Amino acid sequence: MDEMEATGKLVAARQLLKTGLERSRDVAFKLANAGPRLRDKAQRLANLEAKLVQIQKCNSFAVGDQIDHAIGLATALLNVFNTVSELQNSLMADSCSQLSNYLSIMKRFEEALEFLADNCYLTIQWLDGIVRFIEDNAIVNDQRLLNVKNSLAILRELQTVENNARINGGPLDFALNKLEFEFKRLLRDHSVSLHLASPENQGFIGFSLLQESVVQELQSILTRLKANDRTENCILIYVEVRSSNAELSLRNLGLDYLETSVDDLSNMQSIEDHINRWSKHLELAVKHLYEPECKLCNDIFEKIESEVGTRCFAKIASQSGFISLLQFGRKVTQTKKDPIKLLNLLDIFLVLDNLRIDVNKLFGGKACTEIQAITRDLVKRVVNGICEVFSELPVQIELQRQSTPPVDGGIPSLVSFVTDYCNKLLGNHYKPILNQILIIHQSWEQETCQENLLENQIYLIIKELALNLDTWAKAYQDMSKSYYFMMNNHCHFSNLKGSKLGEMMGDEWLNAHNQYKEYYAALYLKESWGELLSLLNQKGELPFEGEKWEDNDLLKKRVKKFSQAFEQTCKRQSKWVISDEGLRERICMLLVQAIVPVYLRNFEALIEQDQGAAKYLKYTAESMGSMISSLFRPKSSMQISSGQTHTRFITKIKSLVTNQFRASVTAI
Numbered sequence: 001m002d003e004m005e006a007t008g009k010l011v012a013a014r015q016l017l018k019t020g021l022e023r024s025r026d027v028a029f030k031l032a033n034a035g036p037r038l039r040d041k042a043q044r045l046a047n048l049e050a051k052l053v054q055i056q057k058c059n060s061f062a063v064g065d066q067i068d069h070a071i072g073l074a075t076a077l078l079n080v081f082n083t084v085s086e087l088q089n090s091l092m093a094d095s096c097s098q099l100s101n102y103l104s105i106m107k108r109f110e111e112a113l114e115f116l117a118d119n120c121y122l123t124i125q126w127l128d129g130i131v132r133f134i135e136d137n138a139i140v141n142d143q144r145l146l147n148v149k150n151s152l153a154i155l156r157e158l159q160t161v162e163n164n165a166r167i168n169g170g171p172l173d174f175a176l177n178k179l180e181f182e183f184k185r186l187l188r189d190h191s192v193s194l195h196l197a198s199p200e201n202q203g204f205i206g207f208s209l210l211q212e213s214v215v216q217e218l219q220s221i222l223t224r225l226k227a228n229d230r231t232e233n234c235i236l237i238y239v240e241v242r243s244s245n246a247e248l249s250l251r252n253l254g255l256d257y258l259e260t261s262v263d264d265l266s267n268m269q270s271i272e273d274h275i276n277r278w279s280k281h282l283e284l285a286v287k288h289l290y291e292p293e294c295k296l297c298n299d300i301f302e303k304i305e306s307e308v309g310t311r312c313f314a315k316i317a318s319q320s321g322f323i324s325l326l327q328f329g330r331k332v333t334q335t336k337k338d339p340i341k342l343l344n345l346l347d348i349f350l351v352l353d354n355l356r357i358d359v360n361k362l363f364g365g366k367a368c369t370e371i372q373a374i375t376r377d378l379v380k381r382v383v384n385g386i387c388e389v390f391s392e393l394p395v396q397i398e399l400q401r402q403s404t405p406p407v408d409g410g411i412p413s414l415v416s417f418v419t420d421y422c423n424k425l426l427g428n429h430y431k432p433i434l435n436q437i438l439i440i441h442q443s444w445e446q447e448t449c450q451e452n453l454l455e456n457q458i459y460l461i462i463k464e465l466a467l468n469l470d471t472w473a474k475a476y477q478d479m480s481k482s483y484y485f486m487m488n489n490h491c492h493f494s495n496l497k498g499s500k501l502g503e504m505m506g507d508e509w510l511n512a513h514n515q516y517k518e519y520y521a522a523l524y525l526k527e528s529w530g531e532l533l534s535l536l537n538q539k540g541e542l543p544f545e546g547e548k549w550e551d552n553d554l555l556k557k558r559v560k561k562f563s564q565a566f567e568q569t570c571k572r573q574s575k576w577v578i579s580d581e582g583l584r585e586r587i588c589m590l591l592v593q594a595i596v597p598v599y600l601r602n603f604e605a606l607i608e609q610d611q612g613a614a615k616y617l618k619y620t621a622e623s624m625g626s627m628i629s630s631l632f633r634p635k636s637s638m639q640i641s642s643g644q645t646h647t648r649f650i651t652k653i654k655s656l657v658t659n660q661f662r663a664s665v666t667a668i
Contacts, residue, residue, distance in 0.1 A: 176230050183221045183234050187241040190214045193248040196284040209296050218300050226304055235308065238300070239315045242293065246320035249289055253281050255321070258328045266335040275332065275344055279351040282325050286358050290317055294362050307367065314367035326374050333381040339396070339421055342389040346430050349382045349437060386434070387441045390457060397464040405472035409484045410577035410634075411492050412472065418465055419492070419501060422458050426500035455504055462505065480528035484576060487520035491583050521587065529591060532569055535562045536598040555602070562599075563618040570627055578632040591628050596621050 190210050210218075225231050257274045265271050294313045301309040317323075329348050335341055352359075352375075363371045397418065406412050424430055431454065438453045450456075469489050476482040494514040496502035502510055535558060578584035600621050619627070 179221050180233050184237045191245040195252055196288050209292050239312055243316045243319040250321045258324050262331050262334045275347050278328055286355050310365040311367040329378050333385045337389055345382050345386045346433055350433055383437050386437050394460040394464045401468045401471050405475050408577040409481045410488055422501045423499050483520045483524035487524055490517040491580050532565050577634050584632045588629050592625050
């Protein structure tokens with residue numbers, strides 16, 4: 001039963017649509033036929049006006065014929081009015097679901113209104129002239145004059161139809177409101193936020209964000225609304241819907257970090273993660289959101305006005321969050337000045353420079369003045385901030401001169417930081433950008449362009465760092481530690497060979513540091529271990545056959561004194577550090593080679609003559625070598641001292657000790 005009822009409804013709906021189409025065709029036919037007839041009568045009216053002077057000589061029958069033609073024209077206009085009424089009923093009753101049909105009816109309705117208004121005006125003038133002529137000459141009867149006057153009254157009433165249709169609440173105003181509603185519905189139903197970080201949404205560049213059929217429907221609505229001076233509401237609707245959609249697309253990226261205050265950014269341990277995310281998000285926004293959004297604006301509003309699309313896009317970008325993205329970069333420029341800020345600003349400039357062409361293309365119009373101003377201000381702040389920090393780097397290093405040197409005699413953190421920092425500035429990533437910025441800043445300041453600004457500033461930085469090292473070395477009360485400190489740092493600089501900083505400073509500079517490393521290593525060994533070695537090299541080394549046992553007692557005292565001195569020296573230097581593994585192994589090997597063989601010659605042979613002397617030998621040659629090898633290791637290296645590298649070094653020490661022992665015994 002339900003199926004039969006549904007079928008019946010479908011048949012009835014089809015019949016209703018068929019009847020409507022037939023009625024629409026009939027109305028169109030009548031309207032098409034009325035036009036030529038009215039134009040014909042208007043032509044005849046012009047001919048009649050030319051002959052009005054001769055009407056006085058005509059008999060009443062001729063005037064009556066002209067009156068009949070005028071009344072016929074009025075009747076034709078009344079038929080057009082009936083057609084207008086039918087079209088009006090369709091506009092009021094029909095929905096916009098069949099948009100093309102609705103727009104067609106609306107267009108015919110407007111044309112009929114315009115036709116009616118224009119021809120009513122001409123016909124009224126014609127009939128009004130006839131009435132005046134008849135009244136002046138009294139050449140027809142009163143009934144005919146009454147008919148003309150009635151026709152005039154009807155035409156004057158019809159003349160107000162167009163104005164009444166266009167007023168607020170009128171049928172045309174009602175239809176235009178329906179079109180605006182349909183415009184908003186189409187936009188909302190087909191505007192979908194993008195997941196910008198997803199690869200599938202990257203293909204929107206160069207393509208429309210809406211289906212072509214939807215774009216065409218929106219264009220058709222705008223064309224009809226433009227004909228009635230009603231586009232402003234649609235522009236507001238478009239900006240509202242697309243701004244909300246773009247804002248949601250940006251929110252999907254996760255932009256909470258944009259709300260971080262300047263103080264919080266300044267106090268953060270590292271803001272590189274924020275800047276990296278911002279860089280990626282800014283590029284996604286420009287290339288994958290706003291570029292296709294700009295194209296969509298131009299596609300939809302291209303038939304309205306050339307500037308409307310640009311105006312809409314500027315508002316969408318401003319209201320959806322693009323300005324907030326730019327303002328995050330400004331926050332970074334306001335953070336406290338330090339060397340890391342320079343790198344952060346360089347990263348920001350790199351992003352802005354890479355997007356410069358895209359941003360200029362999208363936001364270059366007059367409507368985008370706000371975004372243009374914010375972007376220019378950001379670039380200016382970034383460039384000035386970079387140059388300000390860069391120019392103060394030598395001064396900042398000099399200010400560290402009064403600080404205390406490291407207690408372990410190793411490489412100060414400032415030295416490691418500055419050399420790594422300079423290598424970054426001279427690297428392929430930052431050097432071209434920094435050079436570009438320095439040139440830009442010179443042009444802004446109208447200064448004479450100087451070459452090698454970057455390299456010259458690096459020279460000043462390294463010079464100040466060298467002066468710091470000299471000052472810190474003098475701060476040690478222990479001269480051996482001062483030599484040790486300089487040995488470490490000259491080694492650090494000589495190891496810069498192959499780096500960007502090393503290439504800039506040159507081989508002569510690197511070789512000089514290598515020579516200073518050897519020089520201070522020799523001074524350190526002499527100053528720190530020389531006294532200990534002197535205990536081993538005193539006369540009376542061995543009690544040969546025939547010598548007195550008193551010499552053995554003297555040797556035992558020397559064993560004890562040496563052991564105490566060796567232990568104190570190792571203890572004093574147990575927290576000293578040599579960061580360079582090669583230098584550390586080399587110093588340890590030199591100490592083993594200098595101490596262990598002499599120790600073997602002087603003391604271990606004593607055991608062969610006095611078995612009780614073993615209790616005086618606190619250290620064996622092997623344990624002594626192991627103890628020396630454990631010196632100068634960084635904490636991280638000490639924690640893994642049982643690792644492969646340390647084990648290999650101990651093996652080398654044992655081999656050296658064994659060989660030295662064999663050589664000593666052979667000599668004996």
